[in-house]
Amino acid sequence: xxxxxxxxxxxxxxxxxxxxxxxxxxxxxxxxxxxxxxxxxxxxxxxxxxxxxxxxxxxxxxxxxxxxxxxxxxxxxxxxxxxxxxxxxxxxxxxxxxxxxxxxxxxxxxxxxxxxxxxxxxxxx
Amino acid sequence: xxxxxxxxxxxxxxxxxxxxxxxxxxxxxxxxxxxxxxxxxxxxxxxxxxxxxxxxxxxxxxxxxxxxxxxxxxxxxxxxxxxxxxxxxxxxxxxxxxxxxxxxxxxxxxxxxxxxxxxxxxxxxxxxxxxxxxxxxxxxxxxxxxxxxxxxxxxxxxxxxxxxxxxxxxxxxxxxxxxxxxxxxxxxxxxxxxxxxxxxxxxxxxxxxxxxxxxxxxxxxxxxxxxxxxxxxxxxxxxxxxxxxxxxxxxxxxxxxxxxxxxxxxxxxxxxxxxxxxxxxxxxxxxxxxxxxxxxxxxxxxxxxxxxxxxxxxxxxxxxxxxxxxxxxxxxxxxxxxxxxxxxxxxxxxxxxxxxxxxxxxxxxxxxxxxxxxxxxxxxxxxxxxxxxxxxxxxxxxxxxxxxxxxxxxxxxxxxxxxxxxxxxxxxxxxxxxxxxxxxxxxxxxxxxxxxxxxxxxxxxxxxxxxxxxxxxxxxxxxxxxxxxxxxxxxxxxxxxxxxxxxxxxxxxxxxxxxxxxxxxxxxxxxxxxxxxxxxxxxxxxxxxxxxxxxxxxxxxxxxxxxxxxxxxxxxxxxxxxxxxxxxxxxxxxxxxxxxxxxxxxxxxxxxxxxxxxxxxxxxxxxxxxxxxxxxxxxxxxxxxxxxxxxxxxxxxxxxxxxxxxxxxxxx
Numbered sequence: 001x002x003x004x005x006x007x008x009x010x011x012x013x014x015x016x017x018x019x020x021x022x023x024x025x026x027x028x029x030x031x032x033x034x035x036x037x038x039x040x041x042x043x044x045x046x047x048x049x050x051x052x053x054x055x056x057x058x059x060x061x062x063x064x065x066x067x068x069x070x071x072x073x074x075x076x077x078x079x080x081x082x083x084x085x086x087x088x089x090x091x092x093x094x095x096x097x098x099x100x101x102x103x104x105x106x107x108x109x110x111x112x113x114x115x116x117x118x119x120x121x122x123x124x125x
Numbered sequence: 126x127x128x129x130x131x132x133x134x135x136x137x138x139x140x141x142x143x144x145x146x147x148x149x150x151x152x153x154x155x156x157x158x159x160x161x162x163x164x165x166x167x168x169x170x171x172x173x174x175x176x177x178x179x180x181x182x183x184x185x186x187x188x189x190x191x192x193x194x195x196x197x198x199x200x201x202x203x204x205x206x207x208x209x210x211x212x213x214x215x216x217x218x219x220x221x222x223x224x225x226x227x228x229x230x231x232x233x234x235x236x237x238x239x240x241x242x243x244x245x246x247x248x249x250x251x252x253x254x255x256x257x258x259x260x261x262x263x264x265x266x267x268x269x270x271x272x273x274x275x276x277x278x279x280x281x282x283x284x285x286x287x288x289x290x291x292x293x294x295x296x297x298x299x300x301x302x303x304x305x306x307x308x309x310x311x312x313x314x315x316x317x318x319x320x321x322x323x324x325x326x327x328x329x330x331x332x333x334x335x336x337x338x339x340x341x342x343x344x345x346x347x348x349x350x351x352x353x354x355x356x357x358x359x360x361x362x363x364x365x366x367x368x369x370x371x372x373x374x375x376x377x378x379x380x381x382x383x384x385x386x387x388x389x390x391x392x393x394x395x396x397x398x399x400x401x402x403x404x405x406x407x408x409x410x411x412x413x414x415x416x417x418x419x420x421x422x423x424x425x426x427x428x429x430x431x432x433x434x435x436x437x438x439x440x441x442x443x444x445x446x447x448x449x450x451x452x453x454x455x456x457x458x459x460x461x462x463x464x465x466x467x468x469x470x471x472x473x474x475x476x477x478x479x480x481x482x483x484x485x486x487x488x489x490x491x492x493x494x495x496x497x498x499x500x501x502x503x504x505x506x507x508x509x510x511x512x513x514x515x516x517x518x519x520x521x522x523x524x525x526x527x528x529x530x531x532x533x534x535x536x537x538x539x540x541x542x543x544x545x546x547x548x549x550x551x552x553x554x555x556x557x558x559x560x561x562x563x564x565x566x567x568x569x570x571x572x573x574x575x576x577x578x579x580x581x582x583x584x585x586x587x588x589x590x591x592x593x594x595x596x597x598x599x600x601x602x603x604x605x606x607x608x609x610x611x612x613x614x615x616x617x618x619x620x621x622x623x624x625x626x627x628x629x630x631x632x633x634x635x636x637x638x639x640x641x642x643x644x645x646x647x648x649x650x651x652x653x654x655x656x657x658x659x660x661x662x663x664x665x666x667x668x669x670x671x672x673x674x675x676x677x678x679x680x681x682x683x684x685x686x687x688x689x690x691x692x693x694x695x696x697x698x699x700x701x702x703x704x705x706x707x708x709x710x711x712x713x714x715x716x717x718x719x720x721x722x723x724x725x726x727x728x729x730x731x732x733x734x735x736x737x738x739x740x741x742x743x744x745x746x747x748x749x750x751x752x753x754x755x756x757x758x759x760x761x762x763x764x765x766x767x768x769x770x771x772x773x774x775x776x777x778x779x780x781x782x783x784x785x786x787x788x789x790x791x792x793x
Contacts, residue, residue: 018611018615020615020618020619021611021614021615021618023618023622024614024617024618024621024622027621027622063607090607091606091607091608091609091610091611091614092603092606092607108610108644108648109610109611109613109614110610110613110614110616110617110640110641110644111614112641112670113621113637
């Protein structure tokens with residue numbers, strides 16, 4: 001093949017239990033120029049994080065079934081993978097800033113695609 | 126007048142009654158009567174003189190001189206013959222007279238020979254005896270006229286003395302009776318005093334020149350002071366409870382008579398706080414200035430506390446409806462209970478029912494009382510947690526006496542707890558809080574007060590059940606809002622996927638933004654349980670979301686809209702703003718929008734006006750007439766269609782109106 005190596009794409013781990021919303025989020029991430037990895041719940045997300053080292057950003061919903069919700073997942077990510085950036089979305093109107101892990105950003109559902117896209121770019125820069 | 130000769134029996138009865146009336150028989154000698162017999166003896170020149178009173182079987186001598194026996198049987202009586210006539214009876218030779226010649230006093234010692242007796246006749250005419258003189262020699266000449274008159278005069282003196290005696294006796298009787306009455310009055314007074322003591326009434330008198338107080342024993346009892354002749358008034362003034370200082374009289378306001386006459390205040394006593402009701406009056410001197418204050422005090426602690434309890438229950442009702450978290454409720458309840466019970470400490474603690482510990486929270490304390498802090502094990506203070514766990518309030522009037530705490534009393538006393546009141550708060554089946562009230566002194570509990578504590582407990586429980594129901598409803602609302610927003614997200618996801626092939630992306634984006642506008646309106650409504658929203662908040666959220674908040678000037682007073690009005694306003698502002706961003710004043714970097722609103726009319730006819738004015742944008746013209754956005758705008762606020770659109774050279778001016786009632790109505 002050619003000698004030119006295309007720039008390595010940033011990988012975004014999308015965590016969402018609702019398939020339709022997962023599909024929309026993956027579209028958003030890919031259209032923003034990132035590679036998307038899907039997880040249906042927090043446990044799956046942890047497995048992926050343990051298995052791969054190229055996850056740059058975790059994009060997670062809060063309300064999910066399983067052993068932990070998105071808030072706990074975010075807290076664990078911040079603790080175990082400090083360099084990884086975090087975007088949290090929820091149908092809950094608001095999450096208190098104190099409850100958010102450091103360097104994480106919250107969007108209320110339904111989120112504005114342009115704003116989330118801008119945030120992804122800012123975090124990857 | 127009476128006849129001289131009466132039937133003997135009648136005579137005898139009358140005589141005995143008269144003697145009884147004089148109450149004279151067998152009384153000790155009296156100098157007045159002794160004096161009379163002395164005079165009689167001297168006048169008549171006889172060795173013997175007697176005042177003889179004749180009963181049925183004997184004659185008895187009230188006074189006698191020259192004669193030994195104080196009485197003789199009737200057989201030896203010469204006087205009996207004197208009773209038969211109102212005239213003086215003289216027997217010159219007793220040995221010669223057939224009535225007396227066999228009389229033992231004549232035939233034997235002392236061998237009497239001469240007798241003269243003047244009858245003693247009562248004012249009613251009854252002859253009760255005689256004043257007689259006796260000689261041991263025969264006196265054939267008898268008494269001369271002067272002697273006879275003298276003897277009769279003395280006899281009437283005897284009767285006069287008897288009468289006087291009887292009168293004085295009656296006076297004595299009256300006196301005695303009066304004394305009896307006085308005594309019974311005094312007894313009655315004592316009883317009243319006792320009643321006053323039971324009722325706690327004491328009296329006092331303040332000498333205003335010396336500022337000295339003298340008072341009844343009960344007064345001192347009320348003030349818990351040893352009785353004394355007097356006290357300086359300052360002693361009582363310093364006893365007044367700090368919160369009530371200024372209620373009691375002072376040297377200054379007594380001196381000018383301006384002190385309140387009827388007051389109530391609390392005093393500190395060794396038995397704890399007591400409520401005193403004091404009523405007083407001034408006694409004024411000749412110059413009109415007060416010289417004395419006199420009055421009465423009563424211990425009204427029981428009634429005051431009863432009133433305080435009722436007030437506390439009323440206040441609790443108010444407070445509990447205003448408060449929405451359980452800890453504030455527990456704290457408010459503790460405060461109110463402490464006031465009603467004159468406690469020294471009150472508050473609540475967070476209970477760990479498994480470990481049986483309580484974490485004491487910041488609390489109210491009386492002045493000078495140290496708060497109880499930190500984590501405490503219930504069992505270190507006794508067994509009363511068993512009652513609390515069953516939801517029963519605990520009232521321990523004296524921790525040293527109650528079987529639940531007696532063994533651990535010292536631990537409680539070390540914390541300044543002599544009286545312990547604990548009301549458990551059961552939240553969702555768990556013993557989660559305990560409301561407490563402490564006294565550092567023993568406190569006499571009435572049944573009413575114990576019922577009061579229970580009632581407090583019941584009310585706290587009821588309020589907590591209400592708060593729980595409300596928070597469950599809140600949870601339900603939150604869940605509904607959450608699901609609605611997830612649904613809107615799904616709609617957007619579906620639309621994004623479905624409309625992927627559509628080339629005109631602006632329509633897809635416009636659709637997405639309108640869904641967002643709807644979502645924003647729901648956010649604002651959600652905050653007030655879907656019942657209403659503040660319009661300024663709706664406006665700010667809309668402009669924030671479109672990042673033009675700093676370019677819109679809001680002019681108007683905040684109002685509340687119902688759900689329908691809120692959604693309408695939110696969608697309209699969204700369309701107007703996106704249009705302005707695309708074509709109008711917000712399409713460049715300098716234009717502005719002035720959003721102004723106001724009300725006209727009154728009552729049912731109050732109209733809400735909303736003016737949208739764009740300034741500093743490029744020249745505008747009517748575009749996109751058939752578009753959804755334009756249609757939405759033309760529908761106006763709440764779909765009234767009352768919209769006036771003008772394209773001025775300065776920019777778009779849009780005026781809308783709707784009745785306030787329509788915008789505020791609650792139904793969706």
